[in-house]
Amino acid sequence: MKRDNKLRKFDNLIISAGSGVSSNGFTLLQTRQRLKNRDRLDSAYTPPVRPAAALAKAQITRHTPPMSNQTILITGANRGIGLEFAKHYAAQGHQVIGACRETSEALEAISTRIITGIDLSHLSNIVTLAEELGDTPIDTLINNAGMWHDETVNDMNIDQIIEQMTINAYAPLKITTTLLPNLKEGSKVAMITSRMGSIADNSSGGRYGYRGSKAALNMFSKSLAIDLKPKGIAIAILHPGYVQTRMVNFGGDIAADESARKLAGIIENLTLENSGTFWHSNGEVLPW
Numbered sequence: 175m176k177r178d179n180k181l182r183k184f185d186n187l188i189i190s191a192g193s194g195v196s197s198n199g200f201t202l203l204q205t206r207q208r209l210k211n212r213d214r215l216d217s218a219y220t221p222p223v224r225p226a227a228a229l230a231k232a233q234i235t236r237h238t239p240p241m242s243n244q245t246i247l248i249t250g251a252n253r254g255i256g257l258e259f260a261k262h263y264a265a266q267g268h269q270v271i272g273a274c275r276e277t278s279e280a281l282e283a284i285s286t287r288i289i290t291g292i293d294l295s296h297l298s299n300i301v302t303l304a305e306e307l308g309d310t311p312i313d314t315l316i317n318n319a320g321m322w323h324d325e326t327v328n329d330m331n332i333d334q335i336i337e338q339m340t341i342n343a344y345a346p347l348k349i350t351t352t353l354l355p356n357l358k359e360g361s362k363v364a365m366i367t368s369r370m371g372s373i374a375d376n377s378s379g380g381r382y383g384y385r386g387s388k389a390a391l392n393m394f395s396k397s398l399a400i401d402l403k404p405k406g407i408a409i410a411i412l413h414p415g416y417v418q419t420r421m422v423n424f425g426g427d428i429a430a431d432e433s434a435r436k437l438a439g440i441i442e443n444l445t446l447e448n449s450g451t452f453w454h455s456n457g458e459v460l461p462w
């Protein structure tokens with residue numbers, strides 16, 4: 175009942191995000207600026223100094239790779255939950271690669287590298303993203319970029335639904351499969367979906383494009399979890415909560431930084447055994 179009330183609250187919001195798709199122009203951040211940012215970040219991170227005995231013990235007892243110095247690729251990293259993911263991982267000393275349509279000052283302040291011009295309403299930009307990345311190994315890919323339009327049974331707009339399917343469902347699938355050469359055994363992929371894509375949880379109807387695209391993303395993600403298990407790549411299917419971002423006109427009941435921190439905790443505990451699970455950021459396993 176509480177959940178349904180939240181959905182109704184969400185349903186009543188006027189959503190503004192993403193309706194103005196930017197130009198198709200591909201504008202890479204100046205290479206020089208990028209290298210400058212990277213060098214600044216590389217030199218800013220100093221690993222903590224530990225006594226030799228403690229270090230030796232840590233090396234013997236550690237069962238997972240160290241959390242720092244991993245490479246995290248985040249789509250939609252310029253604002254909202256994506257930006258908070260970027261801040262979270264950068265603060266831990268990881269290399270953050272932000273992919274977005276246009277950069278932001280906040281992202282430039284913390285990321286290792288920014289790849290702009292990645293408008294996911296044009297799937298060909300994913301090839302450009304892959305070309306830009308080259309053979310850069312990716313430890314964690316976070317497919318976060320997403321958009322929302324509203325349709326009702328009396329106000330149907332199929333073009334809008336196609337756009338949401340492209341950005342919210344086809345793009346994360348294509349990004350993941352196109353970047354398979356960059357992922358390796360032990361890599362993780364997080365799909366930022368929504369509980370709105372749960373068929374079992376749909377008690378208020380409507381939202382055809384958003385619900386449909388996130389349901390499709392959930393199914394694509396589940397198949398990826400099965401198909402990529404032999405390669406040692408795990409997939410998390412994550413609902414961030416009702417989060418205070420532009421997508422919901424900064425309503426919501428959880429701040430974007432808190433949501434990103436909780437989701438990062440789930441990603442940290444992601445294994446091949448629990449791969450393909452649909453989680454709420456509060457840790458609850460959600461119904462399909």
Ligand SMILES: NC(=O)c1ccc[n+]([C@@H]2O[C@H](COP(=O)([O-])OP(=O)(O)OC[C@H]3O[C@@H](n4cnc5c(N)ncnc54)[C@H](OP(=O)(O)O)[C@@H]3O)[C@@H](O)[C@H]2O)c1
Pocket residue numbers: 191192195249250251252253254255256274275276292293294295318319320321341366367368369413414415416417418419420421422426
């Ligand atoms: N906020 C919530 O309550 C909530 C709930 C459930 C799920 N989610 C999911 O969480 C994810 C992040 O959303 P958010 O809340 O952080 O929303 P947001 O603040 O509106 O951010 C959306 C992000 O997606 C990017 N994006 C939109 N259209 C794009 C396109 N055509 N190509 C490339 N990037 C595009 C935006 O980039 P631009 O700046 O270029 O527009 C922005 O970086 C989404 O997948 C969303 O569906 C959010």
